[in-house]
Amino acid sequence: MSLPRSAAEDQGLSGAAIDAFVAALDASDQEFHTVTLVRHGQIVLEAEWTPYRLTDRHLLYSVSKSFTSTAIGLAVDAGLFSIDDKVVSFFGPEDLPETISDNLAAMSIRHLLTMSTGHAEDTVQKLQRGERMVQAFLSLDVEHEPGAPFVYNSGATYMLSAILQKVSGETLLQYLQSRLFEPLGITEATWGSSKEGITFGGWGLSLSTESMAKFGQLLLQHGVWEGKQLVPAEWVEAATSKQVSNAHEGNPDAQQGYGFQFWRGRHNTYRADGAFGQFIIVIPEYDAVLAVTSASADMQAAQVVFWDHLLPALEGKEVPVVARPERLELPAPTGPAPQAGDGQTYTFGENPGFLQAVRWDADGSAYFTFFEFGQDKAEDNGYVFAPGGWNEQPGLASDVDVDGTQHRVVTTAFGDGDSLVATIRWLAGPHAADFRCRIADGRMTVQGRLNVSFAPTEFTIVSE
Template sequence: MSSLPRNTPDSQGLSAASLDAFVAALDESDQEFHTVTLVRHGVIVLEAEWAPYRLTDRHLLYSVSKSFTSTAIGLAVDAGLFSIDDKVVSFFGPEDLPATISDNLAAMSLRHLLTMSTGHAEDTVQKLQRDDRMVRGFLSLDVEHEPGAPFVYNSGATYMLSAILQKVSGETLLEYLQSRLFEPLGITEATWGSSKEGITFGGWGLSLSTESMAKFGQLLLQHGVWEGKQLVPAEWVEAATAKQVSNAHEGNPDAQQGYGFQFWRGRHNTYRADGAFGQFIIVIPEYDAVLAVTSASSDMQAAQVVFWDHLLPALEGKEVPLVARPERLELPAPTGSVPQAGDGQTYSFGENPGFLQSVRWDADGTGSLTFHTYGPESSEPVSFGPTPGEWRETATATGRIVTSAHGDGEAVVVSVRWLDGPHAVDFTCQVADGQMTVAGQVNVSFAPSEVTIVSE
């Protein structure tokens, strides 16, 4: 079966009107949603996409990746490759281990990596990403507390799970899951980034379509069974999605319900994989349902409040205020005046937080941008203009990108959306004295949301 079956909400005991009201609530929310899929009793009963985003496109999932890494570890444990109580240092040699192994590092096990109770005082990932050898970097860090200490979110711990799996199995995490999970689920589009040392990131970097996210959630809901075959041990699914450690000190109610093996517990007896800026796979066992969402949410707790306020009553069969679903779901392109004429010059930029490599602004108000993210050997120009209020699409080697441009006095404002993830940037470009100044405004980002750069 390459796809989940589809049918009407009524066929699965739900009110179509209440699901329309749920979609309307998402559309009216101050959070930006891109795609939504709801599965009930193993059947897709709701799909929604906000143009120009598409359900069938791959979407960068950020830390949703962690739950797939957990599943790979469960498969490896079942295959007898290791135990989760094995010590982390036992998998590595002198080329990676520090000269002196502290008691806390020596005590750290895979279980501590899985539950993010490694004993580190803070997330290790930023320190690791500065190093071409991230495994050695992780093992060299101080472990301030005894492992098993309180939960501290730690993407570096997940990277180490990926490294250990690769060390023992001889396959990268992506390769390991390809035949054991992705192929049986009919997932063919998966991509997953890797480090300079050739290890799949594990804690981030996986890209999947929304339906593939829903398939994974349905597999979990079915205790690891797919089409009559036990793909993932039921015992692992139960343990991974149960509360293993307390995270009651976290800031929001849906982040305080406990943490499993790279899964979050949630309110209403739910569990989920979630990723930065609102990527969700939420399993709702009480109502035999799975919700898969991609978005660019600036407040993930606020997004979940919308789910609970508007989806939960529909699943419970309660009467809800019926609001018509918009005829067209879209994130409209910005409107404004037509851009004025540019000088046709190409302005280049050094390395910068906006990854902007060059901008050309032509006399007819059109132009193009290139970005450092593609690398100099594969940079592709992304065209913009000249019609405000319309998205202009460029298909690149890395995915679909849309732009829209409008004038702002002597400047041109170019809005760019990378449709393979949550990110969008408004670039305000202005030329003076032979240089171009670009002010960038990012919708969601780990870095500052505003950046100003000047051409070389």
């Protein structure tokens, strides 16, 4: 079940203005991967930058939160709980601390939804250190009375998922499968879960770009899909309205208020957004939805591109004629073929690039393994880097979604003097990396650069 397609002109938009918007995205210093624009319920723009594809799943990071909010709204409508129910009421002695502070006792589902739990900082890093994340959250000091100023808190969203699972007997993903995803024709959704079997809630959802657009269109239609009220209109209105102030945030599109796991934005918009530029932006005034996946190091800068170049198109203003590029792509880096390596395997300790081992062979190709994906040092468990454009790799056991679908990975390499420069893109998400490798005195030095990361994006490591 796909959204209908239409020419931009048939939905009141200038085709030239849409082409200029795509050209602006392509020329931006932000790295866009896929874009879908819906106007009056019709897809009027689909763009993908090779090697990324609109039809692939994309890791959405905190876009996940807005889907969690929707599940909570469905559960409230079903009478499973109220948003004013206290968080501690859902958990037993095995999870609760021996002494429940007044602030923890006062914390409600509403506070989880609005990121006003009373914590002084995001709790998620503290939760991920152990196997019992619910217990860890409930054991944390709640420094302020709940309802205190907005503090972005992915741990709060995890707790929403945990409460839903406690009450419904289904994981968050299972709960949404029949109530939201199936009615929308979304069949590809996958969502990571913790060691205690709880869907992450605040992160970990993967969807195609069109499925992102469908969700935005459902919200724009006040929860109605094909004549059926899938999500209560009252919940959509409340969730996407300003519930708390976030005026202390650093950027103008992050200062417009926060709802129930939705951000308010400029131009009377609201959005789900995720790290490194994953967006579902609903623009009610112009009956439009914009879904974007990207690897943006500056999410405000990405939104500035949208407002500077999409808004005039929606407003019907004349814009400078700029031809849409004939081909949208993120080309593979090129250069001379790498020189011969020594065929030795060099191993590395913990590092920001998760690089575990490199073997640079006599034919100039190289073989890399990565810690991040749970790989060991077996010779058949990694990626080949060789010159000649993007080389799509066979998926590894660790590159398979829960439904058996292989993630796509592309690599390439070139030589720069006595260095091998290797590039990898993990196409199921925003991440890519460059590794400049050089061998001297029996050791390999690697200068790494990540396109986007929660860790430092540049680092230098030397083999063990």
